[in-house]
Structures are given as structure tokens and as C-alpha cells.
Amino acid sequence: MNSTRIVVVGIGLFFALSCGQKVKETQINGSGLHRIDVESTQGAREFYSWSADRIPLVSAHRGGAYPGFPENAIETFEHVLKYTPAIIELDVAMTKDSVLILMHDDDLERTTNGQGKVDEVDFAYIQTLQLEDNDGKLTNFKVPTLAEALDWAEGKALLTVDIKRTVPFEKVAEEVKNAEAEPFAALISYTFPAAKKLHNLAPELMLSVTIRNQEEIKRFEETGIPWTRVIAFTGLAERPLEFNQAIHEKGAFTILGVLGNLDRQAIARGDEIYAGFVQRGADILATDRPIEAAQAISGLVPGNSSKAKFFIHDN
Incomplete structure (x- = not known):
């Protein structure tokens, strides 16, 4: 049987685990980024x-924008990874000519030097634009495509x-598959019907599904989606420890939106x-401050994880 390889890399160190093997440490000459490498x-x-013995993580909301680093930019993702391994949350919109790009807003004005609605302009126009940070400062960074982000993330x-409402689920699932991502x-997904549709389209993919109370646990289970495919987003308010424990008993991680x-x-x-x-049961913190939260x-x-699934090097 093929082994499963899960790797987390901290600056200057490489830690790998294959089934039946101990964690092995070797030196690497890398890009100076913390990395998480999941290969299957x-x-x-x-x-x-x-x-x-899970290790808590941060999820960088909209990629983790900081001054000089705009949201949903690959350069911003790399800035975060200089400080911590991270899950990168990004937003996908679609242009008039059906190109999937990274963009949160329907309009271009807040985050670029362009004008108009994303779905009313073509990709050629998007390519002429520069991104602005959250203070309105123009940068040299360009609007990435989803394909570029998937290629970068491997x-x-x-x-x-995060799939914006005008984007067909089918197109995103297809792009993820084409990239072997x-x-x-x-x-x-924010609703159970959406989660079920996504699971039917791509049953091998993990889903982040909003589950905030016992009733929603029950409703999720009625979708037929296995708990092995879900990360439970528990909302923007802290949930009781007992609720987080109920999610853990299902074998799933919780994501608390601290943004x-x-x-x-x-x-x-x-x-x-x-x-x-984290001590009260949040496993992943979805935050606009990923560096500080990490x-x-x-x-x-x-310090003595018996499972040793992954290791985060402390700078």
C-alpha cells in the first residue's frame, strides 16, 4: 500500500512523515517560507x-492582507508564510469572458486601480490593473487567476x-481538478445544499462547511457527506467547549472566525x-491578523505528539 506523505516545513528545516516511519529532520535550501505539503x-x-495532539493553525482571511500587501495576492500569501505555516483563504470571482480570478468584491474600485464590475469586464482589462492594499496604497502586484494560485500553492x-455567488461551482471544481490540486x-460552502452540490461534483475534495450548533450537526449529517470530508466552520462567535468537543468526536477540525x-x-x-x-476547542483561527495570531x-x-502527523518549526 502506498504511504501517505504529509509535510510541514519551517524555515531551514524539513520534517516528513510516511506511514510506519519516524519523523526525519534534514536541512533544506528553500525559499525561506514555512510550508505545508499534502500530496494526496x-x-x-x-x-x-x-x-x-493536533497542532493549531491560522487561516489567513483573504490571504492575510497587511500594509503593502493587498488581499488575494500571491505576494501577500508569501508574506504570511515568511512568519508561519498557514491555510490561505482566497476568494474566486469570474470575469465576463469566464476567467476565474482572485477577487472578493463584485466591484473593482476598492482593491484595484480599475473600475466596473468583475463580471462585466474581460480578463484582458483585469491584466492591466494593479492591486491596492487595504489603506488604498497602489502596489505593483497584479490580480492573480485561480489557476496561478493553485499552481503557487502546491x-x-x-x-x-470561497466561491463568489456569480461563479458556477462546476467551473471551480473543474479548475481544481485540472490543476491536480x-x-x-x-x-x-455556507449552506448545506451548496455543500451537497459541491460534494457531488467533487467527492474527493475537503469542504469547509458552516456548522454552528447541534441542530446544524444533525442537518449536516442528513446531507450524507462523510465527516472525513469536512472542516467545520463554527462562525464568527466563539462556541461552547462542549460544542467543539462534539465536532471533535466526529473526527473533524473546527475553524473559528476571529476576523x-x-x-x-x-x-x-x-x-x-x-x-x-484554541484552548477552548478552536483548531484553526480564521483571522485578518494571521502573523499575530500564529x-x-x-x-x-x-512537544511530544504521539501521532506526529506534522511538525511546525518554531523560529
Whole structure:
């Protein structure tokens, strides 16, 4: 039987695990980026399979924008990975001529020096634009395509793909398959019918599905989607420990959306509150402050993980 290989790389160090083998450490000459490398769909299921010795992670909302680094830009993704391994959450929109690009808004004005609606302009126009950061500062960075992001992510990061409402699910699933990105690209759904449709289109892919209470656990199970294919997004408010434990009993990770109010609480009260979220059952923190949140939870990495599925090097 083929072994499953899951790799997490910290700056200057390489840690690999194959089934039946111990973790091996070797030196590498890399790009100076923390990396997560999941090489198969079975590896993805193992990576997201909850266990008591799991290692908490951050998910960089819209790629983790910072001053000088706009949202949904590949350069921004790499900026985050200089500081921490991360899941990269990105947004997919579609141009008038059906090219899938990374863009959150329907309009171009906030994040680029262009004008108009994404679905009313063609890709040739998109290619002429430059991205602006969240302070409105123009950068030299271009709007990436989904294909470029998938190509970039292989061997570097896990992705969660937020599909904008005008984009056909079929087209995104096809692009992920064409890029052979199934091991590292999970698709986001906000409703159970959407999750079921995505699962039917691409049953091998992981899905991020909104599950916020016991009733929604029941409704999710009625979809017939296996728990081995789901990462449970528990919303933008912290859930009780008992609810997180119920998700863990199903074998799934929880993603807590700390972006917005909870990120602001961390700014006001101190970044140590991120650690509290993890200690109360959040496995992944979806945040606009991935660098700060990762630093705050770095001390929670188990030192003697019996499963040793993956290892995050502490800079």
C-alpha cells in the first residue's frame, strides 16, 4: 500500500512523515517560507482528522492582507508564510469572458486601480490593473487567476476557496481538478445544499462547511457527506467547549472566525486571547491578523505528539 506523505516545513528545516516511519529532520535550501505539503487526498483527510495532539493553525482571511500587501495576492500569501505555516483563504470571482480570478468584491474600485464590475469586464482589462492594499496604497502586484494560485500553492500551503455567488461551482471544481490540486484545495460552502452540490461534483475534495450548533450537526449529517470530508466552520462567535468537543468526536477540525470582532478584541485586550480560543476547542483561527495570531498560539504546539502527523518549526 502506498504511504501517505504529509509535510510541514519551517524555515531551514524539513520534517516528513510516511506511514510506519519516524519523523526525519534534514536541512533544506528553500525559499525561506514555512510550508505545508499534502500530496494526496488521503493525506488531506489525515491532515484534517482531529486528534488530541493536533497542532493549531491560522487561516489567513483573504490571504492575510497587511500594509503593502493587498488581499488575494500571491505576494501577500508569501508574506504570511515568511512568519508561519498557514491555510490561505482566497476568494474566486469570474470575469465576463469566464476567467476565474482572485477577487472578493463584485466591484473593482476598492482593491484595484480599475473600475466596473468583475463580471462585466474581460480578463484582458483585469491584466492591466494593479492591486491596492487595504489603506488604498497602489502596489505593483497584479490580480492573480485561480489557476496561478493553485499552481503557487502546491507544496507551500493549504487553500480554502470561497466561491463568489456569480461563479458556477462546476467551473471551480473543474479548475481544481485540472490543476491536480485536490490534496490542498478545500472548497467553502455556507449552506448545506451548496455543500451537497459541491460534494457531488467533487467527492474527493475537503469542504469547509458552516456548522454552528447541534441542530446544524444533525442537518449536516442528513446531507450524507462523510465527516472525513469536512472542516467545520463554527462562525464568527466563539462556541461552547462542549460544542467543539462534539465536532471533535466526529473526527473533524473546527475553524473559528476571529476576523472582525474577535480580532478587534485581541487588539484591545492583547493577543493572548487567541490562545484561549484554541484552548477552548478552536483548531484553526480564521483571522485578518494571521502573523499575530500564529505567534500567540505557537506555545500550544504539543512537544511530544504521539501521532506526529506534522511538525511546525518554531523560529
